[in-house]
Amino acid sequence: MKKLIVIVLLIDLIAFRVNAQDAAISSMFDKYADNEDLTKVTITSKMFDLFTEFEPEDPETKELTEAISKLKGLKILASDSIQNANQYYQEAASSIQSSNFEELMSVRDGKENMRFLIKENGGKISELLMLVGGNHKFVALDLYGEIDLKQISKLSRGMKINGMEYLENIDKQGKKKPAEH
Amino acid sequence: MVLEEFKNSVLPVKNKLYRFALRFLGNEDEAKDVVQEVLIKAWDRREEIQGYHSIEAWCMRLTKNLSLNKLKSGHYSRTMMLEEEDRYDSAQDSPYTSTETHDVLTNIQRLLGRLPEKQRLVLELRDIEGYAYQEISDILGIDLNQVKVNLFRARQTLKKQLISIDAYGLTNNR
Amino acid sequence: MDLQTIDELLEKYWNAETTPEEEATLRQYFSEHEVPRHLQGVAQLFRQYQADQHFKKLDAAFDDKVLKEISSRKSRFDWQPFLRIAAVLTLFLMAALLLKQSLLPPPETEQVKVVQAEDTYTDPRLAYEQTKQALLLVSSLMNEGTQHIEELEKFSEAQETIKSEK
Numbered sequence: 430m431k432k433l434i435v436i437v438l439l440i441d442l443i444a445f446r447v448n449a450q451d452a453a454i455s456s457m458f459d460k461y462a463d464n465e466d467l468t469k470v471t472i473t474s475k476m477f478d479l480f481t482e483f484e485p486e487d488p489e490t491k492e493l494t495e496a497i498s499k500l501k502g503l504k505i506l507a508s509d510s511i512q513n514a515n516q517y518y519q520e521a522a523s524s525i526q527s528s529n530f531e532e533l534m535s536v537r538d539g540k541e542n543m544r545f546l547i548k549e550n551g552g553k554i555s556e557l558l559m560l561v562g563g564n565h566k567f568v569a570l571d572l573y574g575e576i577d578l579k580q581i582s583k584l585s586r587g588m589k590i591n592g593m594e595y596l597e598n599i600d601k602q603g604k605k606k607p608a609e610h
Numbered sequence: 611m612v613l614e615e616f617k618n619s620v621l622p623v624k625n626k627l628y629r630f631a632l633r634f635l636g637n638e639d640e641a642k643d644v645v646q647e648v649l650i651k652a653w654d655r656r657e658e659i660q661g662y663h664s665i666e667a668w669c670m671r672l673t674k675n676l677s678l679n680k681l682k683s684g685h686y687s688r689t690m691m692l693e694e695e696d697r698y699d700s701a702q703d704s705p706y707t708s709t710e711t712h713d714v715l716t717n718i719q720r721l722l723g724r725l726p727e728k729q730r731l732v733l734e735l736r737d738i739e740g741y742a743y744q745e746i747s748d749i750l751g752i753d754l755n756q757v758k759v760n761l762f763r764a765r766q767t768l769k770k771q772l773i774s775i776d777a778y779g780l781t782n783n784r
Numbered sequence: 785m786d787l788q789t790i791d792e793l794l795e796k797y798w799n800a801e802t803t804p805e806e807e808a809t810l811r812q813y814f815s816e817h818e819v820p821r822h823l824q825g826v827a828q829l830f831r832q833y834q835a836d837q838h839f840k841k842l843d844a845a846f847d848d849k850v851l852k853e854i855s856s857r858k859s860r861f862d863w864q865p866f867l868r869i870a871a872v873l874t875l876f877l878m879a880a881l882l883l884k885q886s887l888l889p890p891p892e893t894e895q896v897k898v899v900q901a902e903d904t905y906t907d908p909r910l911a912y913e914q915t916k917q918a919l920l921l922v923s924s925l926m927n928e929g930t931q932h933i934e935e936l937e938k939f940s941e942a943q944e945t946i947k948s949e950k
Contacts, residue, residue, distance in 0.1 A: 470904045470918075472911045479908040480915075490916075497915055505918060536929045543929060559922055570918060582930070585923035613855065621850070625841045632840060642842065646850055653854045718825075718832045738833045740804060762800035769798040772825035 453528035454558060454571050457521060458504050467517075467567070470505035477501060477574075493584055501574030509566045518542055518562020521569050530558060533578075540564045547576075554578060611656040620652055623666050626739050627673045633734060634677035644676045670749040721771050729764035732757055785813060787820065794826060 461467050477500055511517065522544065530546035537543075541563040548556040554576040561568040624645055631641035648669050652659060662668050722730055731750060735741045741749070746757045793810055796802045802810070814823075814830035905911035 470914055472905065472915055473903050476903050476905065476908060476911045477915075480912050482908070493916055493919065496919055497912070500915070503915055503918055534926070534929045536932050538928075538932065543925060545926060545929065557922070559925065561925065568921075570922060572918070572922065578926075581919060581923045582926055583923075585920050585927055613851075616854070617851070621847060624846065624850075625837075628842050629836060629840045642846065645842065646846070646853070649850050650853055650857070653857065718828050721829075722832075734836075737807065738836050740808075742804065758800060765798050765800055768829060772829060 457524045472503040474501045499575035504571045506569040514567040517567040631677045667748045729760045732760040733764040
């Protein structure tokens, strides 16, 4: 009987490692599913499959499309106008402590905290979690699939953009079209 | 060991095992059961016994042990032994055993039966089954010298008895 | 073989000095020859030995019984490990199947519904746009972060320089 349980657990681990988002992250996102203050974005592998139908419109976005094509899923929890942004950030940070993410980078910039965490699988990054908190802003962004950090880092270099502007963008879009669950 | 090898190398020992068991138990059905048990055990442990110097000696030893266990375990043993004794004793009077040859054979069986157990076993393993001294020593778990001494004593006893039969028994009948 | 040899062999026999070959010779002699009166008893002894060998035997029915028992054991013995492996494999498959069911999207008929329920966007273009934005966000924030690190490195490099200049 013990053997059976071990085997099932083993399958569990293997299966989740390869195919799915981290369980801790998954439950973190589920926890805020009904939270009206946060914008929720979920894009599943099914949707990513449909992306392959678009041709890259111009050469500039080619790299972007390439990066996207390797992804299997995306989840975002975000808001730029909440009072207790730091509390959300702390909660999110503690909920991933139990999972086997490795810290890639942690930045404390004045009132804002930022953490990048990754999960490696066979030398490749299989999941990237970004947490931003403070100053009424909270973002938890989870990418899974095959992630090439160098490629991602290159994406914004030529564009001279401020990352936080995009957050505002996401927020507006999210509110225009609230999550349908 | 595959079944074919077992059939060719182990199974043929069955008669020796059977007679050996019969010597302890004196009952054919019980002896048969013991032999069956021995052969099946030999099969179950075939990988282990394959490396043994003599599988036959191993089977014989097991036959002895199982037979002795059987003797110890049941009260049947004593009554069976007594029945056997009765049969030999009454043989002379039985109408079916009244021919001369059979009469003498039972006499010889009685002679053998009267030998001390160890002497009889050694003698029978040597003279009926044709085992070498060393093999007898292995089977019975006694040292070589013991084998020789017991064989010598058994044959000396037989010699005396047979000479007396020759001197009186048979000559009288003729 | 003359009687004198037999007598000599017999004497050796009684003293337990005969070899197995010599004993075989005696057995053969007594089974084949009429013997003089003084050897009648001895002859009976040797004939008894042979009779024991010939008549106390187990028949073919016994062989069948043993072989039948053995082959039933044989199959049990051989199949046990395979059965165990099969059981484990079945478990594996069952578990894998269950997981697969819970992980993979359900069959075609419910697909549209499920996409609606799970995905924030039903229009792939919107979803694509969103993903693009998200990636750019990650990218720019990551670069901001590394910039900090680079600044730190520069700072520590500067410190090193100051130290070494002292």
